[in-house]
Amino acid sequence: MQENDNLPENDHRIIGQKLDLFSVNESTGAGLPLFHPNGAMLFRLIEQYITDKLLKSGYHLAKTPHIYKAGVWKKSGHEAKFKENMFYTESEGQKFAIKPMNCPGHIYIYKHKSHSYRDLPIRLAEFGTVYRNELSGNLTGLTRVRTITQDDAHIFCTESQIESEVINMINFFIETYNEFGLSIDTIELSTMPKKHIGDIESWNKAEELLEKALKKNKTTYKVNPGDGAFYGPKIDFHVKDVLGRSWQLGTIQVDFNLPERFKLFYIDEKNEKKQVTMLHRAMLGAVERFMAILIENCNGAFPLWLAPVQVRIINMNDTLIEYSEGIEKKFRDAGFRVDSDYRLESVGKKVREASLMKIPYVIVIGDKEKDAGTLAVRSRGDKPKFGVKFDNLIKDMKKEVESKK
Ligand SMILES: [Zn+2]
Incomplete structure (x- = not known):
C-alpha cells in the first residue's frame, strides 16, 4: 500500500503531491523527504524570512557540518541520553556521529576565542539539519522524519541577561506565529526530567529564572513537570x-x-573568569514539520508572500508567446515568482490546472490584451477581471505581500 492511500483530502501528504511540493522515495529512504522545486522554494522562503528577522534582532549566523567526531557527543552527554536515536559512521579508524543537535558546533564557535562581559549576549543562529534515527514504522510525511532542519539558535549570556533575553524571545515567537496565521494555544514551563545531567541546585535556579521571565512578561503558562530537556x-x-x-x-x-x-567562560567586570549561561531556542522546531502544519493550515492555498509560484502566465495562442514572455519578464523584474504555460492546450484547461495548483494570480494573454496593453487577471476566489493595468496590479500585489494575508 502507498503511504498516501486512504488519507483525508487536507492531509499535507495529499496536498504535497497535488502541488508537487515533495515526495518520499523508497530508494532514498523513508523519513527522508525530497523537496521538489515548489517545496524547496517554500522551504527557502521560510528560512529567508526567519533569518532576516533574526539578523534584525541582533543574531549572527553560524554554519556547522552534518557530522562531528563521536567524542564530542560523549562530552555533551548526548551519547549517554540519546544514543539509540543517533546515526554513526567511521573513517580511518575514527568514529563520527551524524549530528542529532547543533549545540556542540555553536559551543566551539563561542569557545574559539575569549569573551568579555561587554561582548555578551552572543546570539548564534543556524538553520541546522540534524538526523535522528526514528523507527521506520513511525515515519510519516513531513511530520515524523529522520532529517530535521531546526531553526536553531544559542544565546551565550550572563545570568542577569537571561530574563530580558527570554522575554524578547517569547514576544518574537508569538509575533512570528501570528504572521504565519497561527495563534498561541498554551505555553508550558517544562521542568527536570528523569534522564538529566547536572545538579539539582542549577536545575532549580534555571527553572526559577524561566518562571520569573514568564511572570514579568505577564505570559499565561502552566507547569509541565518532568518534560524538560536533559540539560535544562x-x-x-x-x-x-x-x-x-x-x-x-x-x-x-x-x-x-x-x-x-x-568550560565556557567570559571575563567579568572585575577581570575574573565566570561561567557563561547558554540558552537554546528553536521557534518553528523542525521546519519540515512546520511546513506540514502550514500546508494543512491553508489547505495548500498559500498567502501571496509564501506562494512558491505567485503568478502564472497563460497564452491564448502561439502567436502570443513572445509577447507573453515579455509580460513574464516584467513580473520577474518587479520581484515576483512567475512561471508560464504556453502549451498547445485550451485556455480553459490551462486555467483549471493553474487553479488546482492554487497559484494566486493567473494572467491570460489574448490578442485583445496585447492590443490594449492590459491584462486579464484571475486571482484565487475572485471573478476574472479584464482591462487591468500592469502597474496597478503590481501595486496591489505588493500590498498583499506586505500584509501577509
Ligand atoms: Zn542546543
Whole structure:
C-alpha cells in the first residue's frame, strides 16, 4: 500500500503531491523527504524570512557540518541520553556521529576565542539539519522524519541577561506565529526530567529564572513537570491552527550544564573568569514539520508572500508567446515568482490546472490584451477581471505581500 492511500483530502501528504511540493522515495529512504522545486522554494522562503528577522534582532549566523567526531557527543552527554536515536559512521579508524543537535558546533564557535562581559549576549543562529534515527514504522510525511532542519539558535549570556533575553524571545515567537496565521494555544514551563545531567541546585535556579521571565512578561503558562530537556528546563509553545488543532512548536531552554562540561567562560567586570549561561531556542522546531502544519493550515492555498509560484502566465495562442514572455519578464523584474504555460492546450484547461495548483494570480494573454496593453487577471476566489493595468496590479500585489494575508 502507498503511504498516501486512504488519507483525508487536507492531509499535507495529499496536498504535497497535488502541488508537487515533495515526495518520499523508497530508494532514498523513508523519513527522508525530497523537496521538489515548489517545496524547496517554500522551504527557502521560510528560512529567508526567519533569518532576516533574526539578523534584525541582533543574531549572527553560524554554519556547522552534518557530522562531528563521536567524542564530542560523549562530552555533551548526548551519547549517554540519546544514543539509540543517533546515526554513526567511521573513517580511518575514527568514529563520527551524524549530528542529532547543533549545540556542540555553536559551543566551539563561542569557545574559539575569549569573551568579555561587554561582548555578551552572543546570539548564534543556524538553520541546522540534524538526523535522528526514528523507527521506520513511525515515519510519516513531513511530520515524523529522520532529517530535521531546526531553526536553531544559542544565546551565550550572563545570568542577569537571561530574563530580558527570554522575554524578547517569547514576544518574537508569538509575533512570528501570528504572521504565519497561527495563534498561541498554551505555553508550558517544562521542568527536570528523569534522564538529566547536572545538579539539582542549577536545575532549580534555571527553572526559577524561566518562571520569573514568564511572570514579568505577564505570559499565561502552566507547569509541565518532568518534560524538560536533559540539560535544562524549557518553555514550550503550543500553537493552534485554523482547524483548532494544537501543535508543539517552539522551545526556549536555560542551560547551566553544557557551559560547565565544555568550560565556557567570559571575563567579568572585575577581570575574573565566570561561567557563561547558554540558552537554546528553536521557534518553528523542525521546519519540515512546520511546513506540514502550514500546508494543512491553508489547505495548500498559500498567502501571496509564501506562494512558491505567485503568478502564472497563460497564452491564448502561439502567436502570443513572445509577447507573453515579455509580460513574464516584467513580473520577474518587479520581484515576483512567475512561471508560464504556453502549451498547445485550451485556455480553459490551462486555467483549471493553474487553479488546482492554487497559484494566486493567473494572467491570460489574448490578442485583445496585447492590443490594449492590459491584462486579464484571475486571482484565487475572485471573478476574472479584464482591462487591468500592469502597474496597478503590481501595486496591489505588493500590498498583499506586505500584509501577509
Ligand atoms: Zn542546543
